[in-house]
Amino acid sequence: MTHALAVPFRNLASSILTAIALVGEPHPVAVTATLSEWKVELSERRIAPGVVTFTVTNAGSIPHALEVEGEGIEQETEVIQPGAHATLTLTLKPGTYEVYCPVGDDSHKKLGMDTRLKVQGGAEHGDAMSSGYSSTAMHEAHAMEATAPAIKVTGGGPVIQILPGPFPFPDSAAPILQAFGDEREGLESQVKNGPYSNNVAPTSGTFTFTAWDKGAVRDSVDGVAEFATQDGARWKLVLDRVQTKDVPHHPRFGGVIFGLYYHGVTQVHTPLVPTINSAVALWAFGHLYKNGALVTDNAMVHVMLLSHTRRDGDFAIACWDCSKNKIDELQLQILPGPGEPKFDAPGGFLFVNWEQSRSRKLAS
Numbered sequence: 001m002t003h004a005l006a007v008p009f010r011n012l013a014s015s016i017l018t019a020i021a022l023v024g025e026p027h028p029v030a031v032t033a034t035l036s037e038w039k040v041e042l043s044e045r046r047i048a049p050g051v052v053t054f055t056v057t058n059a060g061s062i063p064h065a066l067e068v069e070g071e072g073i074e075q076e077t078e079v080i081q082p083g084a085h086a087t088l089t090l091t092l093k094p095g096t097y098e099v100y101c102p103v104g105d106d107s108h109k110k111l112g113m114d115t116r117l118k119v120q121g122g123a124e125h126g127d128a129m130s131s132g133y134s135s136t137a138m139h140e141a142h143a144m145e146a147t148a149p150a151i152k153v154t155g156g157g158p159v160i161q162i163l164p165g166p167f168p169f170p171d172s173a174a175p176i177l178q179a180f181g182d183e184r185e186g187l188e189s190q191v192k193n194g195p196y197s198n199n200v201a202p203t204s205g206t207f208t209f210t211a212w213d214k215g216a217v218r219d220s221v222d223g224v225a226e227f228a229t230q231d232g233a234r235w236k237l238v239l240d241r242v243q244t245k246d247v248p249h250h251p252r253f254g255g256v257i258f259g260l261y262y263h264g265v266t267q268v269h270t271p272l273v274p275t276i277n278s279a280v281a282l283w284a285f286g287h288l289y290k291n292g293a294l295v296t297d298n299a300m301v302h303v304m305l306l307s308h309t310r311r312d313g314d315f316a317i318a319c320w321d322c323s324k325n326k327i328d329e330l331q332l333q334i335l336p337g338p339g340e341p342k343f344d345a346p347g348g349f350l351f352v353n354w355e356q357s358r359s360r361k362l363a364s
């Protein structure tokens with residue numbers, strides 16, 4: 001009788017011992033990663049060393065992927081379509097790892113899809129961290145690592161005003177536009193008559209600015225453009241402050257971004273601009289004057305110093321993929337502020353290029 005009772009009791013005792021042993025030993029860690037425009041959110045910010053499985057969900061509206069880099073490791077998932085999942089299992093030793101989206105020659109990373117994971121003994125679990133606007137300290141740390149947080153750009157060469165007209169590569173842009181959801185309709189109207197056209201007029205003017213890239217906050221701009229338009233009007237723009245409000249396909253992360261590969265095929269910003277690399281891209285508000293009179297204090301300004309898109313002579317757009325060209329084209333686009341009337345200019349906007357411009361990185 002006593003024997004029959006003792007056997008199950010012994011089994012129970014040994015399974016309790018097994019359970020205790022498991023708690024004390026390293027065990028596979030599970031980390032959930034959520035990708036979206038433009039952040040990487042991890043379920044854990046610190047984990048124990050050993051085997052870790054990342055379960056990655058693309059909760060965004062364009063394709064993304066996840067890469068883990070550090071301590072000699074550089075591993076990534078395949079590209080994950082919107083709504084799809086992937087897993088990545090790695091053995092991580094103690095250290096700090098960068099976890100980011102590698103899509104688009106690091107453009108997604110520069111737009112904020114970048115966070116860190118600490119691997120160490122005595123991990124704290126359930127300590128979620130987002131790479132979005134909430135982790136500005138990390139992005140500021142990144143900016144500090146960069147060789148130079150400021151750039152000074154001076155417009156030069158032929159100055160042209162770009163007038164409304166058809167986009168020269170509608171067939172290349174069409175499949176990219178499909179992915180733009182709600183924004184698609186507004187953009188499609190620009191295919192036939194938009195700001196990125198071959199319809200240009202020679203003009204004259206000057207534009208010099210300085211831009212500071214300090215992360216998700218504290219970016220800054222300073223500069224003045226003065227130019228004439230085709231109708232003889234004299235315009236002056238004084239840059240005031242950065243714009244930081246993102247919309248899914250039009251991130252403005254911090255307002256100033258250095259070294260961004262975007263437009264065209266990238267699904268980052270409108271494809272009604274060729275695929276380009278930019279030394280600096282910025283979104284800002286400015287004070288706009290026409291013939292000395294204030295037009296608005298809220299002009300919406302987009303500036304980029306980009307890889308050359310237009311050929312000499314007639315200044316037609318010469319390439320759909322212009323990303324490998326020399327970065328010397330300075331583009332200034334000015335739109336009315338939210339709710340304000342269109343400008344008294346063709347198409348209601350101002351768009352001026354300085355075709356042979358130069359830039360200099362500043363130490364501070």
Ligand SMILES: [Cu+2]
Nearest residue numbers: 064101103108
């Ligand atoms: Cu991405």
